[in-house]
Amino acid sequence: MQEQPNRRLRVLLAKLGMDTHTVGVTIIGHALREAGMEVIFTGLKQTPEMVAAAAIQEDVDVVGISTLSAGHTRNLPKLARLLREQGGGDKLLLAGGVIPQEDQPLLQAAGVHKIFTMGADTRDIVQYLEQWWAEKQASEAA
Amino acid sequence: MNDIAQGVLDGVVAAGARAIRWLDDRDPRGADLVRRIFPATGRAQIVGVTGPPGAGKSTLTDMLVTELRSRDLRVGVIAVDPSSPFTGGAILGDRVRMARHALDPGVFIRSLGTRGQAGGLSRSTHDACLVLDAMGYDIVIVETVGVGQDEIDVVNLAHTTIIVGVPGLGDEVQAVKAGLMEAGEIFVINKADRDGYQATQRQYELMLHLREQAAVARDAGWSAPLLRAVATSGEGGKAIADAIFAHRAALEARDGFARRSGLREREQTLAILRERLIARALGAQGQAVLAEAEARRIDPYTAAGKLLAQIDGKDDLA
Numbered sequence: 074m075q076e077q078p079n080r081r082l083r084v085l086l087a088k089l090g091m092d093t094h095t096v097g098v099t100i101i102g103h104a105l106r107e108a109g110m111e112v113i114f115t116g117l118k119q120t121p122e123m124v125a126a127a128a129i130q131e132d133v134d135v136v137g138i139s140t141l142s143a144g145h146t147r148n149l150p151k152l153a154r155l156l157r158e159q160g161g162g163d164k165l166l167l168a169g170g171v172i173p174q175e176d177q178p179l180l181q182a183a184g185v186h187k188i189f190t191m192g193a194d195t196r197d198i199v200q201y202l203e204q205w206w207a208e209k210q211a212s213e214a215a
Numbered sequence: 216m217n218d219i220a221q222g223v224l225d226g227v228v229a230a231g232a233r234a235i236r237w238l239d240d241r242d243p244r245g246a247d248l249v250r251r252i253f254p255a256t257g258r259a260q261i262v263g264v265t266g267p268p269g270a271g272k273s274t275l276t277d278m279l280v281t282e283l284r285s286r287d288l289r290v291g292v293i294a295v296d297p298s299s300p301f302t303g304g305a306i307l308g309d310r311v312r313m314a315r316h317a318l319d320p321g322v323f324i325r326s327l328g329t330r331g332q333a334g335g336l337s338r339s340t341h342d343a344c345l346v347l348d349a350m351g352y353d354i355v356i357v358e359t360v361g362v363g364q365d366e367i368d369v370v371n372l373a374h375t376t377i378i379v380g381v382p383g384l385g386d387e388v389q390a391v392k393a394g395l396m397e398a399g400e401i402f403v404i405n406k407a408d409r410d411g412y413q414a415t416q417r418q419y420e421l422m423l424h425l426r427e428q429a430a431v432a433r434d435a436g437w438s439a440p441l442l443r444a445v446a447t448s449g450e451g452g453k454a455i456a457d458a459i460f461a462h463r464a465a466l467e468a469r470d471g472f473a474r475r476s477g478l479r480e481r482e483q484t485l486a487i488l489r490e491r492l493i494a495r496a497l498g499a500q501g502q503a504v505l506a507e508a509e510a511r512r513i514d515p516y517t518a519a520g521k522l523l524a525q526i527d528g529k530d531d532l533a
Contacts, residue, residue: 078240102306111307115311131325132236
């Protein structure tokens, strides 16, 4: 007799670059926790290399990046590439914060799956993740 | 499956991370995985770090990792934080204090939520230690959730348990109550640059003195040192690391290292057995018995007897 599996969505939240504005990412972290997810914080001033290493060690399903100080057109594609190179290509990469509309096609082409800009409702983020997680589990069970 | 187990044995980080995920999620593949890697375990020294919330366990762990790396040891860290008993969600933030080791290939840090387990650890913590052991990490540091007075499961898991205290928390009565004082092998007063350090130090000294007199400590051949630390500045790291190795040497001198590893496997066997027995007893019919108890139509002893009888293959009261 085997114990019942108890899969739980794991999300890494990180801030790339030098900005220290943590309010948004903290609020999102708590919203995800309230939705029953495990949220791993990595702290401030992270480089793409540090985030990729943490995402692999923690074996998260989702990597969420908060970026408010520009640099995202350089940092996010690099993170997406590092994740692919290190065996984390199946992880869902999300970005949020100050990301101009004109940068979004570039980021999505580079492997950022979804971008939540300023003013996004945490409930929408939770719903997006729950739906993605349900679909992922269904496809793995099939 | 074979790839993941082989990857663990080869020390591949992504494979080890996935193995821990399976075991934490109770994935059916986990049991076979442990079977494969188990022969390669038993080498790493498991070091518990425990203490009340806010004692600085994560920062102290970070300092210890730095010290152990300077001695060319590979270090695994399992950092446990509480899961919400209501939603099951968790904020796992211990990595924040260990960010400087993020890119060191000799360090593997994993955060775990307690997922409903009391006692300061997750049910999967033992399994995660086996994985890191099999991957070849020399020392595995297990940082518990902030604990109160009796959440000391870590002492059954670790070869060496470090109790971290801070000045100004509680009075003598608190220290007397604490099961923590009976359990640890190394005592550290962190934030020792703060007011109240000397009073706290005197309390700890008294407690440790009484403990030695009463010989309640598990290892009669080991006298628990009381060390001071200021983890944010790195003060005390060397002395703590020295004490960790001294304790290992003391254990090995009396064959205690392997014995402690064995006690750990014994505890884990019983834990797995409990879970599986409960799962078997609570089949479809078992749920009905449980509902009877919940409705207060039968008492808990009768209900448990009926559930046990189901495992025994009988159909009525045991």
